[in-house]
Amino acid sequence: MIFTFAGLGRTALFRALVVAVLVVGATFVYLWQHMVMVDLGYRVEKARTELAELQHRHSELQLESASLSELARIERIARDELGMVAPEPLQLVRVVFAAPPAEPSADRPQSMVLARADIR
Amino acid sequence: MTAPRKGSLFRRAPRPRVSNPGPLGGRTALLGVCVAAAFAVVLVQLTRLQVVQAGGLSARAERQHHKxxxxxxxxxxxxxxxxxxxxxxxxxxxxxxxxxxxxxxxxxxxxxxxxxxxxxxxxxxxxxxxxxxxxxxxxxxxxxxxxxxxxxxxxxxxxxxxxxxxxxxxxxxxxxxxxxxxxxxxxxxxxxxxxxxxxxxxxxxxxxxxxxxxxxxxxxxxxxxxxxxxxxxTIDEVIQHHVERELDRLMEESQPTSASVIVMDPDTGEILAMAVRPEFDPNRAGRYQADDFRNRILTDPYEPGSTMKVFMAATALDAGVVTLDELIDCEGGYLPLRGGAMRDTHPYDEITFAEVLAKSSNIGSTKVAMRLGPDALYAGYRRFGFGQRTGIELGGESGGVLPSPDRWSVRSLPSIAIGQELSATPLQIITAASAVANGGRLMRPYLVKAVEKDGETITVQPIMVRRVMSEEAAAKLRDALVAVTEADGTAPKAALPGYRVAGKTGTAQKARSEGRGYAKGKYVASFLGMVPADNPRLVMLVVVDEPEGRYYGGTVAAPVFRAVAGPALHYLGIHPRTDRTVVVAGEPGMAVPAATAERANG
Missing domain, CATH: 3.90.1310.10 (Penicillin-binding protein 2a (Domain 2))
Incomplete structure (x- = not known):
């Protein structure tokens, strides 16, 4: 059986065209949406990888910092490489800081302890 | 077949011109069969894939598409x-x-x-x-x-x-x-x-x-x-570092089988430092035996020896059976008892109870313990937490051994008074000593100060287990124990210039691993210290197991205490009285004026 448009009216033809356009449009929207989703997926994954790398680097640096600040290591460098010695108890001088009298402060005097050799 | 007749309406249709009709028909049939067979194979395969193996293959595809x-x-x-x-x-x-x-x-x-x-x-x-x-x-x-x-x-x-x-x-x-x-x-x-x-x-x-x-x-x-x-x-890395450095030095000099140091804040029960030797590096845990990562401070009870006299004295003072200035006759260093005589390393006659502690007289301690009697002494030790676990978070804690008086022999009272016939872990001893240091409150020791999760922090609060002695008796006892670290005491090497140090030495013979009695020449040297004695901020116990050469607590363990406590006190901002002090106008961080420096150096 052969179909032709000859028997259709203009309205019916217009409707058919609209339906066709809508179907094709919807298909394109769907495909476009899918493409956007795929693209977003790649970008999310890339961002996740970057985040993981940065977190990894952060952990590395934290551990490196903790390892380098090991007190036994610092003491070894001070003693062996810089020739420093621990002050004897009587070599220590306690320096008490008091606020100048012209500008009275409610804060209590604070102090620090220095070896005599530290005072320059 | 007959030929059509001439003039007939119907004419026979001409035969198709086939040169070899037989074989061609056969090939067509064969082709048809092949195509049909191929379709059949495809159909079978499709059925196999889509029906028979559908489940497994779907799962496989799923695995490939999804991760x-x-x-x-x-x-x-x-x-x-x-x-x-x-x-x-x-x-x-x-x-x-x-x-x-x-x-x-x-x-x-x-x-x-x-x-x-x-x-x-x-x-x-x-x-x-x-x-x-x-x-x-x-x-x-x-x-x-x-x-x-x-x-x-x-x-x-x-x-x-x-x-x-x-x-x-x-x-x-x-x-x-x-x-x-x-x-x-x-x-x-x-x-x-x-x-x-x-x-x-x-x-x-x-x-x-x-x-x-x-x-x-x-x-x-x-x-x-x-x-x-x-x-x-609760650990402070700085104090821990001082502890571990001095332990390493001790291991090198005295070559003991093991050694441990624990430092506690007596007011809270917080453990500020805790170290054991032989060492253990958790980064290389696989290289060690299970025995190497055992925390002996809480798993290994030992006979503490004379450090227990602190708790015997605390019990006696709190019970009012003796005063620190009361004279005790130490019998010239020899006291015959049922079950074996009691001896002092150095003979004394009449000395005050404070001197009994300072000189660590076994006879003086025994006589005071006899005034208490087995039940009161046992109850006193139990109050201080001996014979029971402290409740620290770590696993494997031992409660030590404190036999009840009904299992004591005639010799047990004097032995238990001087720290024999019972065992305690270093953790139990420092926890009990912290009670003397803080005015009589037994605190539960702990290691974790705070737990933080999802931005929420739970801070662990100190727990007081019970009051074990009066504040007054504790202050008097600390005062008496200062004499231990003075020139005539058993641990002058624990003295810190500018601080009053209360302490007690312990030099205990080790029990034989097999059989009864004590092993000859095997000692556990220890020193228990509290500083500053008037208001202790640090309590420290040093335990040295089987040191080579010198084995007295006052000569082996006391120097470790001094080497750790000195810098730790400075670090905590508890300055000695001997510190020279200069006052300058200004704020921390500023350069100290030259004139001040000269005065300080002068």
Whole structure:
């Protein structure tokens, strides 16, 4: 059986065209949406990888910092490489800081302890 | 067949011109059969794929399109009381294999063995077979893993795995313990707080494209896995460092079989430092025997010897059976008793009870203990926590041995008074001593100061177990114990210039490991110190097991106390009276004026 448009009216033809356009449009929207989703997926994954790398680097640096600040290591460098010695108890001088009298402060005097050799 | 007649309406249709009709018909039939057979094969195959094997193949396709990844929350970080990192996790590469995809197991094993610390024989064994997964090396060195991946060997892969690191090495090794390959706590704090430290786990289904790239998570229920709780310890890394440095020095000089030091804040029960030798580095836990990471401070009770006289004296003073200035006859150093005579190392006649403690007279202590009697002495020791666990968070704690009076022999009262016939852990002794230091409150010792999870911090509060003596009796006892560290006491080497140090030495013979009695020449030397004596901020116990050469607590353990307590007190801002002091106008951080410097130096 052969179909032709000859028997259709203009309205019916217009409707058919609209339906066709809508179907094709919807298909394109769907495909476009899918493409956007795929693209977003790649970008999310890339961002996740970057985040993981940065977190990894952060952990590395934290551990490196903790390892380098090991007190036994610092003491070894001070003693062996810089020739420093621990002050004897009587070599220590306690320096008490008091606020100048012209500008009275409610804060209590604070102090620090220095070896005599530290005072320059 | 007859020919049509002439003139007939019908004419016979001409025969088609077929040169060889027979064979052609056969070929067509054959072609038809072949096509039909091919269709049949396709149909059968389709049926097999779509019906018979549909389930399995769908699952396989699903596996190829989807990748399930397991996200584990990071194990919590452990820091000291000032936020210095002591244990933390980091991702490191692990090498895995898909043996079914490995083309030549022997050649692959040889190549890998050149780069990894695994034998080629062991590798070859793992690479053979039709399995789809085998570990080649977990937690590999990142550089080595990179070189392995650069070889592009078929069937060899790399996956990131989280590994525990202890950046301070052996520092605090026995306290932190360690976590295994799968991040499960196996000893120490790691084990005791494993459920809090370990992170949550989330399985996430991801889509993969034709190139195997991850595209987008399926479903919208993605949530991050929970991060394990972070722990803040009561430990102070600086004090811990002083302790461990002096322990190393002691191990070198006296070569004992083991030694331990514990430092406590008596007001709260917080443990500020705790170290054991022989050392243990949790980064290399696999190289040690189980015995090496045992925290002897809480697992190994020992006969404490004379340090127990502190608690006998506390019980006696609190009960009012003696005063510190009361004269006690020490019988010239020899007291005959049922079950064997009691002797003093140095003979004394009449000396005050304060001197009994300062000179560590066994006879004087026995006489005061006799006034108390077995029940009161036992009850006093129990009040101080002996014979029961302290309740510290760590596992494996021993409660020591304190027999009840109904099991005592005629010799037990004098022995128990001077720290024999009973055993206690260093943790029990320092906990009891902290009660003397803080005015009579027995505090529960603890190591974890705070637990932080999801931004919420739970701070652990100190727990007072019970009052064990009056504040007045505790103050008097501390005052009496200062004489121990003075020139005539048993531990002048524990004295710190500018501070009043209360202390007590202990030199205990070790019980024989087999049979009864004590081993000849084997001692446990100890020193228990509190400083400043008037208001102690630090209580410290040094225990040295079987030192070579000198073995007295006052000569072996007391110097360790002094070497640790001096810098620790300065660090805590508790200055000695002997410090020269200059006052300058200004603020910390400013340059000290030259004139002030000259005055200070002068």
């Amino acid at each position: 399930t990844i397991r996200l584990s929350g990071e194990r919590g970080t452990i820091t000291d009381r000032n936020g210095r990192i002591l244990a933390k996790n980091m991702d490191v590469p692990s090498i895995t294999a898909d043996p079914a995809s490995v083309e030549n197991p022997r050649a692959t094993a040889r190549k890998l063995a050149r780069l990894l610390p695994v034998s080629d024989r062991s590798l070859e064994k793992r690479l053979k077979g039709n399995r789809h997964f085998a570990w080649i090396q977990r937690h590999a060195d990142p550089a080595a893993a990179e070189r392995v991946m650069a070889l592009n060997l078929p069937g060899i892969h790399q996956v990131p795995e989280s590994r525990r690191f202890y950046p301070k090495g052996k520092l605090l090794g026995h306290i932190l313990g360690f976590a295994g390959s799968d991040n499960q706590g196996l000893s120490g704090i790691e084990r005791a707080y494993d459920s809090q430290l370990k992170g949550g786990e989330v399985r996430l289904v991801m889509q993969r494209d034709a190139l195997g790239r991850t595209v987008v998570p399926t479903g919208t229920n993605y949530r991050r896995p929970d991060h394990g709780a972070d722990l803040t310890l």
